[in-house]
Amino acid sequence: MPLCAQVEVRVCTNFALSQLSGLGPRDSRTGYHKRATTRPPVRLSMPALQGIRVVEVDHEAHEVVSNRCSFDAEQKTGEPVFEAAVGAPSTDGYAMSSQHARDAMLSGTTPLTVEWRRINATVTVPDPTAKRSLLVAALRAPPTRKRLVLHDVEGRVDAGAMVGLLGPSGSGKTTLLSVLGRRSTAAVTGQISINGERGLSKSTRRRIGFVTQDDTLWTSLSVSQTLLFAAQLRLPDAMPRAAKLARVEHVIELLGLTHCKDTPIGGALKRGLSGGERKRTSVGLELLTNPSIVLADEPSSGLDSTIALRLLTTLRQLSIDTGCGFLITIHQPASRLFTMFDSVLLLAEGRTIFNGAPGAVQSYFLPLSFAMPPDTNPADWLLDLASGDSSIGGREALVRLTKAYTAAHPVSVARPDDDDADLYGTMGGEQQLEGAKWPTSFWTQTVVLARRNVAARAEGAFDAWKVGQVLVVAILSGLLWLSVGRSKELSLAQVGDTSALSFFILVFPIFLSLFGSLFAFPSERAITIKERMSGLFRMSAYYIARTASDLPLDLGLPAVFVVLIYFMAGLKTSAFLPFLLLILLTVLVASSLGLFISAMSNELKQAQAFASVSTLLLMLCSGFYIQGIPGWLSWLKWVSFINLAYEAALKVRSTCDHSERTLTWRAAPIS
């Protein structure tokens, strides 16, 4: 069915709405939608997204809420609950009034049911049993062995459901979550299906939100800024900026972050949001796109029980209101949290030992001769069971429970080939939910990333201590070399002084920018990896944005430094501009080297060590300290950008002032 025109679909009854959204009719007493179980939700497809406008008629409240929505128009053929007619196009298909924020989000969410079957994951871990001599240990990578961390795990998350993933540390919770979010580095086999169709393509992956255990957020940005930049990267270009702002405001409102929306996120070294607020911001990032499923890794980790309860209550409410499914790993939930889940998947050593509703725990384990003591938090008891606690039967009990579960729930599919393509079904997934590879254009990605980089780094690049450091060094050194360049007749000592001045003007900005770049990248590595995994932007857009936006941040303070010391020392005005441009070019080379070392290194200490050694070597080969470099090392002067810049600086000054040239010639390195 061609869908090029604006089509208005009138949903006549609440029941029809329930089928469209995957939810049941609204309960007039509680205001919540009941989950529809009588019929499967209407199958959705992306090609139908463009140009379809859905009008929801809420008979109970006599209100009309409109919002852009997607569904497969062909599916409705023969369905008496829908009537379709060509209507006037919406002037703003995304417009949402604040009183209908939740309803609007409901109609924007595409209900998805995610099901996984026979998931097996194998990771490579260091082998502690392998014995090696010290020499071999120093020269070779440590021996590794394969470890099966997930064994035939099966489960599902329905639209609007909240599923808890429980288990002790090392039980495979995070691995399963990573596999479902297509972020795992393990070798995985099995089947993942979306709405009954196999495959988890990149475009589908954008409908799955992933909240990591550690909050990967820019510490210097406020909540509003964080969400707005994310909205600009995640939401399509066609969506007006005002609508994106409105979406951000709605998410802030939904998550109860209004009181702190202008507060910086903060971190270990900077005051900012509380742990709960930071976690809710992380969740908010994922909710911006109206995801169909949110995978949250230990969202309550590090929060006290009250804050954790408040966060989980918010997520529960969202699952009810928006039809978004949640799969949440949780380490040690309080009983109030435990009962919030629609179902619970309990893992032990990578195997399932329970999968069912929280209320069914007692009835499942009692026939297996495991009775839960009265007045016990069922979550604690389940974790004791899964940990092989000796008071409940120890490891033998665990083996018995695993066998009992396997016997009661035989695996549903044949063991697939050891191939990730089979797991994620790349081609099938693309056909299932089509969409552009990237949510926004290359230009949008570049501009937004550049703006965000400037907003996030400006404070650090121009903070009072850093500016003070540059000013103090510039003024002190300016006083030491005060008016040295104004002398008509230069003594040999003064010739040495002017050469030393040229070298110092060069070296200080080099160190400033090189080590600045070294520290800048590790802080954003985790954020960048997470966003890349979410498929938000191209690497080239990120790199161009970073390169362009770093220019003012990297060059600002060095320029101030050069201006101050140059004129305090009274060097020739005619040589100033080429001299300044040369220093700025050198600073760019230095920051590029810092960024390169930072990108190559696994940790900051490693990067620092490498940068210190390489910078010192390049400086020693600059011709300032040693002019007679041994012949077999003479190639280093062509590698040393400090040497090239120093020589060029002397030549520039000599070229612009003939009287100084002869004197400088003697002091300059002989190449």
Add this chain to the structure above:
Amino acid sequence: MRDSPRLSTINWGVSAGVDVAILFAQLLVLRVATYWVLRIRLH
């Protein structure tokens, strides 16, 4: 020839230009290398 001020000035200028060109080349190489490293490591 070497003592001619004008010629020496030109020589200095050309020589400085060569240094600057090598600096530009180093900048380009480092930026491209960093891009590929990031592309591999942040994939």
